[in-house]
Amino acid sequence: MEQIAKLKELIASAEIDAEKFNKGNSAAGTRLRNTMQQLKATAQEVRNTVTEKKNAAK
Numbered sequence: 900m901e902q903i904a905k906l907k908e909l910i911a912s913a914e915i916d917a918e919k920f921n922k923g924n925s926a927a928g929t930r931l932r933n934t935m936q937q938l939k940a941t942a943q944e945v946r947n948t949v950t951e952k953k954n955a956a957k
Contacts, residue, residue, distance in 0.1 A: 902945045909938045 913934045919927035 900945065900948065902941055902948065905941050906938065906945070909934055909941065913938065 913931055916927040916931040916934060920931055
């Protein structure tokens with residue numbers, strides 16, 4: 900699944916921005932929040948894909 904690779908990339912990006920935010924960079928906090936929203940949406944896509952495949956197998 901390419902969505903899993905996207906999740907990994909987003910997590911790596913979130914880690915970088917989280918470190919910057921902890922050092923006082925408020926712009927990194929905004930990027931972190933955006934990345935977390937993208938993570939949520941991508942995770943939902945994975946859930947939907949798994950559900951579709953599971954139901955198609957029945």
